[in-house]
Amino acid sequence: MGMSLADQIPDGATVLIDTNPIIYLFEGHPLVAPFEPIFAAVDAGRIQALVTPVTLSEVVTGPLKAGKEALAERYRQAICAGNGWSLREIDADIAVLAARLRIRHRLRLPDAIQVAVAVHEGCHALVTHDRDFHGLTDLLVLGVKTPGQ
Template sequence: MGWVEALDGRVIALDTAPFIYYLEEHDVYLPLLDPLFASVTDGTVRVITSTVTLLEVLVAPRRRGDDDLVDRYRQMLLDTRGVEVHPVSEAVAETAAQLRAEHTVRTPDAIQLATAVCGHASHFLTNDRRLPSLSNVEVLLVDDLLLAE
């Protein structure tokens, strides 16, 4: 059973990097992420992320004046069935503050992890090795999944 099939029926939180790798068709990571986004499209897996992701993915295309890529990111995050962008609610802010108090983690990363916790995600997909392990959300690193393939 592949890593994506093991996530069937679950809520998975995604950090910013997997969206960038997928939408910008990163040569190394796209083959790994294609099955995940296919599972989202067919409703097998549900993805959540924070509004921080929207902020982060739009910066580079806006700097370059790439309105097409801005539109594609907005469509993927805001209009794709199976992808939910969660705002920074009071519960997310409180959880992020607790994560920052317990771990050396930057505010955007704490918000992303808190979104996973508050959104009842079973896993958090990232490529940031600096993020802490959590007892209630399994952190998956894209690079580690790639090595395991």
């Protein structure tokens, strides 16, 4: 058996978790499988998970659109309640860094914000299922195999 994504993260590290893996976890989607060891490592206290307001907004959109207020609140609590998870607010430094990263890597603004928070906070990696991060050189991207990997 090969190395899991979590095996690539040292003990005590912080990773920024992008939206899709969290949605996969909450919805029990089959695509959560490669990310499960990371979520288990967070639950065990081996690593810390960081999320942004972008992720929180994207995660609760589906339940809110379906009129499931209680489910949206449960998702919010799961992300913001601690237990290895923390939400990093966006400040002026992160906003300017996001603009620079957006220009350098031709990222959409939400993606640039994700990367800016991860870089600013010294995250070991960005955990994602989004191929838009494939050319990123500012930090380790874990989750999606891209051509040449």
